[in-house]
Amino acid sequence: DQQVKQNSPSLSVQEGRISILNCDYTNSMFDYFLWYKKYPAEGPTFLISISSIKDKNEDGRFTVFLNKSAKHLSLHIVPSQPGDSAVYFCAAKGDSGTYKYIFGTGTRLKVLA
Amino acid sequence: DTGVSQNPRHKITKRGQNVTFRCDPISEHNRLYWYRQTLGQGPEFLTYFQNEAQLEKSRLLSDRFSAERPKGSFSTLEIQRTEQGDSAMYLCASSLGGGDEKLFFGSGTQLSVL
Numbered sequence: 546d547q548q549v550k551q552n553s554p555s556l557s558v559q560e561g562r563i564s565i566l567n568c569d570y571t572n573s574m575f576d577y578f579l580w581y582k583k584y585p586a587e588g589p590t591f592l593i594s595i596s597s598i599k600d601k602n603e604d605g606r607f608t609v610f611l612n613k614s615a616k617h618l619s620l621h622i623v624p625s626q627p628g629d630s631a632v633y634f635c636a637a638k639g640d641s642g643t644y645k646y647i648f649g650t651g652t653r654l655k656v657l658a
Numbered sequence: 659d660t661g662v663s664q665n666p667r668h669k670i671t672k673r674g675q676n677v678t679f680r681c682d683p684i685s686e687h688n689r690l691y692w693y694r695q696t697l698g699q700g701p702e703f704l705t706y707f708q709n710e711a712q713l714e715k716s717r718l719l720s721d722r723f724s725a726e727r728p729k730g731s732f733s734t735l736e737i738q739r740t741e742q743g744d745s746a747m748y749l750c751a752s753s754l755g756g757g758d759e760k761l762f763f764g765s766g767t768q769l770s771v772l
Contacts (some may be wrong), residue, residue, distance in 0.1 A: 551702075577759050588662070588749055588763035598721065634700050638759065642688055645714055646761060648700035 548572050549637050551649035559657050564622040566652050567637035571616065575637040579646065580609060580620045582631045589634060593620070625656045660684075660765035664750050670770045671740055678736045679767045683752030690733050691761060692725055693749040701749055707733060708755070740771045 558564045568578075575634045576597040581589035595602040595609045595618065602609050608621045622629055632653050636646040661665035663682040671677050684688045689708055704723065705715045709730035724738075729735040737744055747768050751761040 549741075551700075580758065581763075586766075586768070588751075588765045591760050591762060594760055636700075636761075643714060644708075644753070644755075644759065645703050645706060646691075647703065648693075650698070650700045 547650075548575075549635060549647050551633075551651040552649075552650050553652050555655070557655045558592045558625045560627055561606070561624045563627045564620075564629065564654055564656065566620040566622075566633050566635075568618045568620075568649055569616060570618075570637050572580060572637070572639060573613075573616065574639045576614060577638040578611065578617040578618055579638075580607070581634045581636065582629075583634060584631050584653070592633075622654075625654075627656050627658050628636065629656055630656050661727055662750055662762055664764035664767050666767060667765060668770075669720075670772065672772050673742060674739055675682055676736065676738045677740055677769065678734055679750075679769075680701070681733045681735070681750030681764060683732070683750070684754075686754065686761055687750075687752035687762075688754045688755040690727055691751040691753075692733070692735050693751065695747045695749060695766075700743045704735075736767075740769075742771045745769055745771045 548571050580592040581595045583589045593604050593607045593609050611618045632651045634647045634651045638646050665680045692704040695701045707727040709720045722738045725735045726766040747766045749766045
């Protein structure tokens with residue numbers, strides 16, 4: 546049962562344009578969400594987070610939007626740069642005293658120069 | 659702050675052998691996590707600690723896997739009688755806790771079971 550889904554395995558974007566990565570979840574009890582970037586043979590690098598009490602969080606070129614009614618979040622990268630080419634994972638944490646994060650399967654972003 | 663440190667970076671072993679991995683979290687981080695990642699998949703939760711207490715363990719984790727975090731500092735993950743299906747990247751992460759729930763990952767240990 547995949548509670549966190551990233552339905553697009555890959556995405557190609559031209560340098561300077563916007564990249565939009567999507568993530569859907571099924572558990573309405575999730576209360577905190579994270580986005581990570583991962584290069585091959587390295588651990589995931591934290592990008593940005595959002596709490597369920599917010600619908601938007603911004604950090605430089607990265608913005609995360611949360612739509613609780615649709616159980617959907619998205620990561621916007623503007624402008625996209627070739628160095629952003631990596632695999633992006635979203636992760637969600639439930640409440641009820643657990644601090645376990647569940648990750649999606651990732652989206653491979655390729656930014657074309 | 660040197661980040662989360664994992665050793666070794668790579669481990670090749672023969673089926674049936676035992677292996678142990680070490681993780682040193684960011685100092686003052688209370689929570690420590692172990693995840694496993696295989697090709698094309700996202701990180702899969704194995705277990706996590708709050709200080710020295712192991713609070714949750716995945717049902718997917720067989721009895722061959724054991725983790726410890728003595729004194730609430732570094733942690734070890736041991737796999738006994740390794741199988742080829744154990745081949746994966748083993749990731750450790752830590753978080754400060756107390757409202758700061760961001761996970762910071764180490765570089766991982768790549769295990770290959772021959």
